[in-house]
Amino acid sequence: MADLTTTYLGMKLRNPIIAGSSGLSNSVKGVREFEENGAGAVVLKSIFEEEIVFEYEDVLKEASAEGVNLDQFDYYDYQIKGEKLKKYTGLIAESKRNVSIPVIASINCVYSHEWTSFAKQLQDAGADALELNMFFLPSEFDRTTEEKEKAYFEIVEKVKKTVTIPIALKISYYFSNLGPMIQQLSETGIAGLVLFNRFYSPDFDIDKLEVVSSNVFSSPSDLPLSLRWIAIMSERVNCDLAASTGVHDGTALIKQILAGADAVQTVSALYKNGKGHINSMLKTLEAWMGKNGFNTLADFRGKLSQAKSSNPAAYERVQFMRYFGGIN
Numbered sequence: 001m002a003d004l005t006t007t008y009l010g011m012k013l014r015n016p017i018i019a020g021s022s023g024l025s026n027s028v029k030g031v032r033e034f035e036e037n038g039a040g041a042v043v044l045k046s047i048f049e050e051e052i053v054f055e056y057e058d059v060l061k062e063a064s065a066e067g068v069n070l071d072q073f074d075y076y077d078y079q080i081k082g083e084k085l086k087k088y089t090g091l092i093a094e095s096k097r098n099v100s101i102p103v104i105a106s107i108n109c110v111y112s113h114e115w116t117s118f119a120k121q122l123q124d125a126g127a128d129a130l131e132l133n134m135f136f137l138p139s140e141f142d143r144t145t146e147e148k149e150k151a152y153f154e155i156v157e158k159v160k161k162t163v164t165i166p167i168a169l170k171i172s173y174y175f176s177n178l179g180p181m182i183q184q185l186s187e188t189g190i191a192g193l194v195l196f197n198r199f200y201s202p203d204f205d206i207d208k209l210e211v212v213s214s215n216v217f218s219s220p221s222d223l224p225l226s227l228r229w230i231a232i233m234s235e236r237v238n239c240d241l242a243a244s245t246g247v248h249d250g251t252a253l254i255k256q257i258l259a260g261a262d263a264v265q266t267v268s269a270l271y272k273n274g275k276g277h278i279n280s281m282l283k284t285l286e287a288w289m290g291k292n293g294f295n296t297l298a299d300f301r302g303k304l305s306q307a308k309s310s311n312p313a314a315y316e317r318v319q320f321m322r323y324f325g326g327i328n
């Protein structure tokens with residue numbers, strides 16, 4: 001039998017499939033079902049920065065210790081939502097009691113840094129690692145690229161000072177200089193990068209003349225974006241890489257490992273096919289490994305990364321010249 005184990009964020013996973021953050025991992029029952037159906041690890045549904053409790057006294061204490069002029073603060077901006085926090089740390093603790101696979105907590109970060117002290121409470125609740133889902137849509141016209149990009153590094157630095165558990169950063173591809181940005185983020189001492197997040201996007205209803213939600217779920221045709229960037233970056237980063245978006249079957253899982261991924265996250269495919277789909281993806285992986293004489297993931301991980309590929313230019317080809325040029 002093939003050895004499917006992998007190491008991600010310093011943790012040994014029984015296999016590379018991670019149930020990504022979603023409503024499916026928002027309950028202990030859901031987490032337990034992921035374990036029963038073969039997942040190597042699970043990322044809990046994110047707690048959103050807006051939901052995070054800011055203890056009034058803690059904020060005061062911290063701000064005054066840092067010499068901040070307290071008059072500059074409007075403390076009423078801080079939302080006191082203790083119940084949400086309690087519920088989330090309860091989900092972590094209870095999940096940990098119920099499963100033996102790693103449980104990764106997730107925070108959806110916007111811009112403010114003040115919530116970062118809260119990360120420690122997720123660690124104390126027993127989270128094995130922390131995934132920071134960080135994204136600022138580059139549509140704000142009053143902040144420069146540098147300011148926006150600096151925020152990522154500042155948040156990582158703050159959270160790193162707060163927790164000792166491994167940190168993964170789940171990012172988007174909306175960067176003006178994506179390759180170097182991924183590389184620089186990987187040098188910050190984080191344990192892993194998740195490439196890439198998928199976002200809620202607007203669509204239009206032309207009968208009602210309304211803005212509606214576009215497809216919430218990805219499709220298999222979304223795979224090539226993360227595949228390209230895992231392949232380009234896998235030999236160039238100083239942390240683990242998890243591939244995310246468009247992984248709908250065992251073939252996509254194999255491709256991401258060939259590109260160099262240490263682990264692979266999947267969500268939409270599990271909404272569409274049920275949690276049992278994890279096992280069928282693993283079966284495809286095992287059968288393929290057997291057919292190709294691979295005993296471990298290390299035997300083929302990164303074989304088609306840009307660095308190892310016999311055709312590295314293929315990853316940088318972006319125009320369809322060959323397909324449209326010269327067609328008569």
Ligand SMILES: Cc1cc2nc3c(=O)[nH]c(=O)nc-3n(C[C@H](O)[C@H](O)[C@H](O)COP(=O)(O)O)c2cc1C
Binds near residue numbers: 216
């Ligand atoms: C219904 C739904 C809820 C999600 N909630 C979260 C979330 O709370 N935090 C997060 O980081 N990602 C969330 N995601 C994004 C997924 O974790 C994942 O990155 C994205 O769906 C791309 O992977 P996929 O192609 O396998 O679906 C959600 C996705 C879906 C479909």
